[in-house]
Amino acid sequence: MNAIRKVLLSFTLIGALLPAFAVAATTPDTDFTDNSDGTVTHKPTGLIWQRCAVGQIWDGVSCTGNAEKYNWDSPVNPPASFAGKNDWRVPNIAELQTLTERDNYSPGINSRYFSDVKGEFRSSSLSKNRSIWFVLFGLGYTDTSDRSIFNVGVIRLVRGGQAIDPLHDEYTPTSAFADHGDGTVIHKSTGLIWQRCAIGQTWTAGACNGVAADYTWAQAKALSSNAANKNDWRLPTPNELATIVEYQSISPAINSIIFANTPVALFWSSTPYALTSLHNAWMVDFLNGSLGHRPKDNRYKVRLVRNNPILTELAASAINLQANAFSAVETSAQFTGGIAVNGANYSRYLSHPMQQGDGVTVSGTITPDAKHIGQQADIIVVGASETIKDPQAIITPDDCDLQKGEWTWYMNTKRNNLYCNWSALPGQERYCHTPKSATAQAYWQLWKGNPYELAALDSVTLAKDTPIDLTISGRGALYQDDVDYYHKHVCINFGYRLKDGTIVFNRDSINFRTD
Template sequence: MRKIIFLFITTFSFAQSVTKTMNLLADTGQNTSYTATFGEDNDYSINMPSFTNNANGTIIDTVTGLMWQQADGSEMTIESAYTYADNLVLGGFSDWRLPTPRESFSILNHQNTNPALNTTYFTNTNAGYWWTNTYQTGDNTKVWVTNAGGGIGNKPKSETISAGGTSKFHARAVRDITTPAVISNHFTDNGNGTITDNLTQLIWQKTPNATAVTWENAITYAEGLSLASANDWRLPNIKELQSLNDESLSNPSVNQTFFGSIGVKNYWSSTTVQNQTLNAWFWNTEFGITTFGLKTTVNYVICVKGNPVNLAINSVDLKSKIKVFPNPFSSKITIENAVGNEYFKLYNEIGLEIFSGKNIEKKDFSDLLKGIYILEIKGETDSKIKLIKQ
């Protein structure tokens, strides 16, 4: 007899219109493992960075859909940076602008450092920082900037050489290839202890872990979390974590209507500092800077999961008699207690179908990326099982 699951969830949204300039949130690019504990940044490859060189001084980020200036506009004050971007004509386009903090952070690559960029596509100009279009809330002497080490923060605008300082703050312009959409609700409270970010389509734990823990324990906590009938939670990478930040707010720098328990704290990401492997990146919610600290220190945890469009993970049936092993798996998936007429579908975390058919045990998944997958089994009893590819 087929088991039918009815799921009733009350959702709440409030008027919070926001402009969506990026199609997807790009991955950090980190591809090295720094711990045997499963769940670090390297273990998940979602929306890996991808660029196209237009051979005219412009680069397209094929993940976000933004077009970037290949070589930045050199060192200048923030006032000059606004003028520079507004007057730039490049690649046949004149609608260039300074990026938002989130956009500027999106092209950083956390497998690289100094600069934390893919220098195959972006010219290394020895910049220390890159201007964004956003001043610190309540203080027009400070501006949000990304830095060559891979971070983002609010810095005094007087620190650049052209303003009498000693650091190189450069301008890199961006433009929209298509007209950005306006989303009426940035966040949705799903009524089950989770919040959906409608910009990134990520689902967040509404109430963070109340106890500060080390980085390794943060990973273990996230991987073991069961919330809202889902167990595919993980520790967010630093780009995902920073995407929650609202630079118009401070103390904390996040929407309190939806994240009322987040407080002014440090939150671990799953991302290691590439050239300082005893350190990991974290997000501080006083203003929203990203910085790093020793993995043995204690910070707080807020977990994240994907929002698959094609897969209702919330209806996972954990009572199935069918056993799937090994889990984690590396190449082959073995099925036990199957009747013989089952049909299998394997999805990745964002709902993309990887395999469909009856003979899943004959399939070699050696080339499959590491991460969380959901195996959907259609038969006398339908079920879904969480698998980890290592």
């Protein structure tokens, strides 16, 4: 039975991706969770930060004492353990600059959660010419400094996120993007869709041709585009634009396979510089990737971006059940799916925990295997839940290993059956949630993991070019509720079952947790 579970709900990691960075130009209080131990969790990235700089002391209320200063060669000796964890490290530059408050200055950081320490904050990253990357949180700059003169660096430690070697690994590898074949790509770690060419260039014959145009900031803000038959293109925020900087490259500091023929030039962002907002705006210099501000009347390049309103692609698998045995079979079926919190964009998993009262929606679509068109099929939806023992654990895409941990299994057995607190309650062991209506059978039922006993959510006839739409506007979402349960980690899989016992399902589980 464990083998069947493993096949039915197995999980494959999608590449080595960078953390999903914030797409807003500021870091509001709502972006952070105070862990009440001198650390905060940055919800857009899932990273956990120490509130004090190295050398300061957390007294339970605030940071006291002076921050220590480091040059590049100075060893960093953080406490062996802080907040019960011993895996603290110096952040790389892509991580460090996500804390920059673009809508403020002196300090250019959220002062409610972080101590106002003056000076340059050192990262663990070196530029292509071996200079040190740093963030000046007083003004919000991101830049480099020659190692021989860098001797005043302050350090703030971090844990979690995708482990990379900041001296050698690419920050934006080609595998981190999916090519749409129309001159646009999606950045998997952020969900943002980018035009591959700067404005003025033309995407033809698989390349950006022509000369990129120059615009004042006001002209750049007013630009429109119908690239890839979409009309919601816009100027990126500085934090968004920084997510496509390749810190291991120079001239240009960008992935030149994905963004071919990028000019070595400054590119506008959408955000004015807070100190002189009437006159200056943020920009990124793709000579080396530095981020600063310039007068709005200057003329620079533009690359447009749009949000990704669609669901994430999920890998598909299939098995055939016959006479108490099963075998893997090939399939051409395609799946998309994801989780959205409080109406935000969908993503396959959440690296940070949801909070009480957050509204969550899990949706999906299934494009059937061409061999199955015209057949009757049962829609099946399965959830697995476990109690989180480490409240500061960080969720990663491969955390739905259902052979580890203590999981409780559920199956969704009726249309519009959305609600679940993922806890079997006394006297209602069959159901996942205290009924929100008079019909208890309308809710998720416990499942013992036997695929032969898997009840169907619905029955459909598989049609050509007509995906099974498991969204609110389609046949109904896979799951929708306001979070009112604590310390749960949930993985959801879905698919369809044919009369001959073939089950086609998403191998990549949709994955989230709650505080």
